Each structure stands twice: as structure tokens, then as C-alpha cells.
Amino acid sequence: MAEDKLFNYYERQDVLPTFGNFKSLAELDAYTNQRRELFSDKLVLSPRLFRDAEVLEFGPDSGENALVFAGWGANMTLAEPNRHAHPKIQAYFAHFGRTERLRELALADVEGFRSDRGFDIIDAEGFIYTVQPTANWLRIFHRLLNPDGYAVVSYYERHGGFFELALKAIHAAGKALTGRPALEAARMLFDAKWNSIPHTRSFESWLMDVLENPFVRHRYFLDATALCTAAHEQGFDIHSAWPAYRDVLDIYWHKKVLSDGEKLRRAARHLHRSRLSFLGGRKLYLVDKIDAVEAISESIGALVLDVDAMIDDPFGESLPRVVARLASLRETIRTTNILADDAADIEAVITTLDSLHLVFDAIGQRDASAVAALTQTNSAFINAWGQPAHFLVVRKRVEGS
Incomplete structure (x- = not known):
């Protein structure tokens, strides 16, 4: 329904x-x-x-x-x-x-x-x-x-929500491979992941709220840049956000007044370079030339779309593309200039993508036991959640300002 x-x-x-x-x-x-x-x-x-x-x-x-x-x-x-x-x-x-x-x-x-x-x-x-x-x-x-x-x-957020969609796709595949009901399949796949974090709600609530929720889908997720642009057009200015939507490294004279349009342009540029950070849930800021940034952004966008398609058709034509895109993104990150707190953060996202590559490859092999073994024991998979939930505060612009 x-x-x-x-x-x-x-x-x-x-x-x-x-x-x-x-x-x-x-x-x-x-x-x-x-x-x-x-x-x-x-x-x-x-x-x-x-x-x-x-x-x-x-x-x-x-x-x-x-x-x-x-x-x-x-x-x-x-x-x-x-x-x-x-x-x-x-x-x-x-x-x-x-x-x-x-x-x-x-x-x-x-x-x-x-x-x-x-x-x-x-x-x-x-x-x-x-x-x-x-x-x-x-x-x-x-x-x-x-x-x-x-x-x-x-x-x-569309790029930060990648892991939510990936979990839903894995869950859909698990149900299809085993014939088990939703809760049983979810326990088989995600008990270790769920128990790795502190939480105040039940596993059953998470199942309903995320894994089975028909609104946790790409077609509903919002792109941060598009949302800020729409807010600007409706008469709002960005006040704050988490993660930060303004370029916190930007420096200029305090008396210089930027136009609303220029503020939006700078925020959009910053958000474009933040998409890998949103996906990985940690600082992975793209500082390479704009063509390299574009390539990674497009790669992430295509990956998110294909993973979302697997929720409806776990073994369809998007599955081999997901496996290929995960491998490609992993290798692209190795050759891209990224600002991170530590080299270990870059290695962590590569390891996480590798863990997902293994999981989706096992799905392609129709091997339910291998899928469950990976999701229940692979520490990179267990610890990865991305940055799906974003907060944005906008302020209603005063007429004539």
C-alpha cells in the first residue's frame, strides 16, 4: 500500500x-x-x-x-x-x-x-x-x-543518507535470500551493528523507522545545496547548520558585506566539496581541482541512486553497478587530495567502502551466510553510519535588507 x-x-x-x-x-x-x-x-x-x-x-x-x-x-x-x-x-x-x-x-x-x-x-x-x-x-x-x-x-541529506539506503538494500537482499520475515532477517544481519552504539529505542523501532520505512528513500532525501538555494529563493538566509554549511575556512575583512547571492554561492561551493564528508560521517574535505571534485561528486550521486534501486530489486541490473562503483570510488579516493584530521580517516572510509564492496559482492553470489558473516563481524561495516541527519537553521530575511 x-x-x-x-x-x-x-x-x-x-x-x-x-x-x-x-x-x-x-x-x-x-x-x-x-x-x-x-x-x-x-x-x-x-x-x-x-x-x-x-x-x-x-x-x-x-x-x-x-x-x-x-x-x-x-x-x-x-x-x-x-x-x-x-x-x-x-x-x-x-x-x-x-x-x-x-x-x-x-x-x-x-x-x-x-x-x-x-x-x-x-x-x-x-x-x-x-x-x-x-x-x-x-x-x-x-x-x-x-x-x-x-x-x-x-x-x-541525499549523500549523507547513503548508508541508510545501503542498509535497506542489504536488508531487502537478506529477506529475499532467506525468505525470513523482516525482523528475523534484520536480526540475522544487523544485531552486532545495532549493539555497537548506545541507543534509547528498541531494535524493532529502528526496523520500522528506517529499514521498513517507505519514506527513507532517495526520492525523498534532500540535497543540501538544493535546499539552501530553495530557502534563499523563498526569502531566507542561512543562519547555521550541522554539519556546517558555511565555509568555516573562509576569511575576509569583517566590514566587508557579502550579498545574499554571494553568500549562497560560497556555501554551495563548500557543500560541493563536503559530499564525501557527508557520506563518510567524518571530515573528508575535497580540496582537489574542481574537475576531480566533480568526478567524485558524480560518482557518489550515481552510487546512491543505484543502491536505492536495489531496495526494490536486490538482484537487478543495479547490483553489478553498485559493486563496480564501490570499487571505483575506493580507488578514486586514494588518488584525490583530501583534507582530513588524520590519514587514518581517509583509510577508514576506504576500508568501509571495501567492506561494503564485499557485502554487495556476496549478495551477487546469492550467499546469505557470507552476507551475514560480513555484516556481523566486519568492524568497518559495523562502525560505519555516515551522516544522514542534517540540521539547518534559516532566518527570515527582513524586507529591504
Whole structure:
């Protein structure tokens, strides 16, 4: 059955994907500290900005993030289309004594929400990439934000999401080779990988949220450069991002004022050279000549597309291309000038690509036991996650500025 919107998928699962089940103030405080680090250090948004601010959060799910914003002093308007989430949100706010900060709880998604009020901050994390075309939600945000207001979004970035797609393709092949149901096949393939990281959700939740989620696909993922360009065209400037979307090595006189277009051009150039970093989940900045950068970028883009195609057809014509492209990219990296913290980081991404080459080659041999042996024991495969989730903060441009 084709899914209409992401919240419909979760509604049918009768599950709240981010529910933390906080019972004590200590649990909430620990989560608040994590969010403070993200917003203050990485996104350059001090919690002081939330004090008495009118904040609109789209898709709050069970409301953990909204609780944090309310604790920072924000007046919260929540638009949550999944009716199953509303009792959890209300119970959370009551339990932690923040009900007075819950201004409105609307049963609406981004496109269905209506308000005559303006907002200082809009937050939409984890789902916004599925609302397409992108210009639609950017236009809605622009209409709802006050001048100089901020929009905070997180999304699947197209190149950083390579490993998510690779895991889905391997899972699809595992199911096809063994005939096992989804959970059993996932356990066979990814138990060691899952247990290698700290996590607060169950394996079953990860299976539903990533491996079986029909929206974790290339056609929904956003290219960082295209997103920044679309935001610029809708009247936004880039405030911050994680990973950084501005070239942090750029240097010029502090009184020099760059045009909005020039800022975008410099960001786009930086993002183009960052695609291998996004794929590898570490600093692997492409400093070679532009033709070499173009070649690697095109290679990554083609690889991501072919891996995505394997999710629907694990043994189809894209499989040999994936095997060949992994080998080619691995060798190209060896001869490309890359800025990294350490030579070991470059070797690590090469080793990771090699591990994936072995896995997909075993899939081509229709050898389920070899695939499982690799995914459960190969340390390079187990430790690789890429950088799929990106955060972007944009600021509504003031008229005439």
C-alpha cells in the first residue's frame, strides 16, 4: 500500500517513533542538556532566544522537544497530525508542570495548519523532507514567521543518507535470500551493528523507522545545496547548520558585506566539496581541482541512486553497478587530495567502502551466510553510519535588507 504521508505510516503502526517515556525530572534534565548542546554549540541558537518566544513545532510526536522549549520559557503551539500522540503530549506537559506553556495543540500537518498569529521560531525535525516539493513548506514557514524569525529543520541529506539506503538494500537482499520475515532477517544481519552504539529505542523501532520505512528513500532525501538555494529563493538566509554549511575556512575583512547571492554561492561551493564528508560521517574535505571534485561528486550521486534501486530489486541490473562503483570510488579516493584530521580517516572510509564492496559482492553470489558473516563481524561495516541527519537553521530575511 502506498503511503500518503509519513504520519499516516506511523499512525498505522500505532507507535510513536521518538517516545522517550520520561518519568522523572532527572530524565528530562539529561535530555535538555543534550538539546542545549545541539542548539547552543552546533546551531548557534541560545536557549535565551526561547524565553517568552512564540514557538511553533510541527510534528512534535510525543512532545519531548516541546517540553524542553517550554522549559526554556517558550510559549508552544504544536501541530501534530497523529491523533495517538496528543494524549502523550498533554500528559507530559501536565506531569512536568508546564501546561501553561502549551498555548495550542492542533490536529494538523504542515500543509493543513492554519493560524493568524506570527511566530518567532518554527521547529520541524525528522520528517520535513517528506513534505514535497520543498518550496511548499518553505513558503508556509515564511508566511508564519515574524521578520528575523528562525526555522529549525532536520532532514535526510541525499549523500549523507547513503548508508541508510545501503542498509535497506542489504536488508531487502537478506529477506529475499532467506525468505525470513523482516525482523528475523534484520536480526540475522544487523544485531552486532545495532549493539555497537548506545541507543534509547528498541531494535524493532529502528526496523520500522528506517529499514521498513517507505519514506527513507532517495526520492525523498534532500540535497543540501538544493535546499539552501530553495530557502534563499523563498526569502531566507542561512543562519547555521550541522554539519556546517558555511565555509568555516573562509576569511575576509569583517566590514566587508557579502550579498545574499554571494553568500549562497560560497556555501554551495563548500557543500560541493563536503559530499564525501557527508557520506563518510567524518571530515573528508575535497580540496582537489574542481574537475576531480566533480568526478567524485558524480560518482557518489550515481552510487546512491543505484543502491536505492536495489531496495526494490536486490538482484537487478543495479547490483553489478553498485559493486563496480564501490570499487571505483575506493580507488578514486586514494588518488584525490583530501583534507582530513588524520590519514587514518581517509583509510577508514576506504576500508568501509571495501567492506561494503564485499557485502554487495556476496549478495551477487546469492550467499546469505557470507552476507551475514560480513555484516556481523566486519568492524568497518559495523562502525560505519555516515551522516544522514542534517540540521539547518534559516532566518527570515527582513524586507529591504
